[in-house]
């Protein structure tokens with residue numbers, strides 16, 4: 262029987278966002294609720310996809326202290342799934358080991374929390390037919406130095422063989438160290454892993470998959486971009502895997518080049534255009550965006566004083582599109598190359614500039630140079646040389662690139 266299941270990990274329910282301390286209070290509140298909202302959306306998605314079961318591979322909670330708000334919200338979601346007869350299978354990880362405090366002593370029908378200490382096999386059925394056998398083991402403590410994967414083997418009983426485990430998939434360490442070879446040797450059809458916050462399919466047939474986090478929670482690279490869950494289509498083997506974004510707030514870095522922007526007005530217009538594009542690209546989600554200014558241009562000097570940057574940031578926040586929060590502004594720019602000063606120096610850079618000027622003054626020579634350089638590649642490039650303007654621009658780009666490289670090596 263063909264069936265679907267949902268799978269997620271690293272929910273970190275009610276996690277505080279780190280590194281975003283000076284956020285506007287309204288934004289802070291939205292961010293604080295984002296992990297809980299993403300969980301509600303995962304429940305809704307599981308129901309809408311008509312999934313036969315849901316697998317959660319650890320770090321449901323952010324810490325062993327397990328906030329009451331997080332636990333109650335989690336419980337409500339499980340109740341909704343239970344009412345629809347959708348089993349949920351859970352292992353705990355390093356952030357939420359079984360040893361932690363719990364406000365909930367009885368789970369709704371259909372919820373399995375795998376114990377620690379030894380692997381357990383749990384059959385999943387629908388209409389009396391065995392769909393899958395899930396083998397899993399939770400962390401008892403925050404640190405799990407044992408290779409748990411070695412003990413998790415394909416169980417008898419039929420259906421899709423699934424391994425459910427929280428692991429860093431490293432040879433050593435405190436997060437159930439193991440290797441990909443251990444996972445492949447187990448005989449499982451699908452390894453539902455959790456820990457890393459980036460979604461990644463490490464192997465197919467058998468499948469080894471991290472769904473990543475459900476909601477990003479800082480500006481660290483692994484927390485940026487779409488976060489969500491996988492919907493897996495299977496029979497006796499995996500047929501299809503689909504990533505579904507479920508994050509309520511998305512964290513992004515937007516690089517904006519300053520080349521060709523003559524003043525702050527031009528930069529402002531460019532950023533607003535980038536902003537509109539981001540809002541459209543990310544489907545109206547709340548966006549927390551770091552603006553990274555890059556490249557060379559006159560704006561470098563204007564933005565070098567920190568006050569100039571903080572004022573620009575305040576201005577960008579004030580008029581921003583609804584649903585977008587400029588997290589910070591970072592300057593990775595440089596001053597434009599002063600060609601006149603460079604040309605006066607007695608070095609290779611000066612010779613390069615002189616040669617560029619000579620070619621710019623003699624378009625026929627530039628075309629001749631192109632013909633020599635094109636050589637045998639002319640059959641690919643076509644027999645007509647590019648226009649003089651294209652050649653001039655290519656020459657200037659090459660010239661700037663060379664000067665840039667020369668200066669960065671100095």
Ligand SMILES: [Mn+2]
Nearest residue numbers: 320354355456
């Ligand atoms: Mn973890």
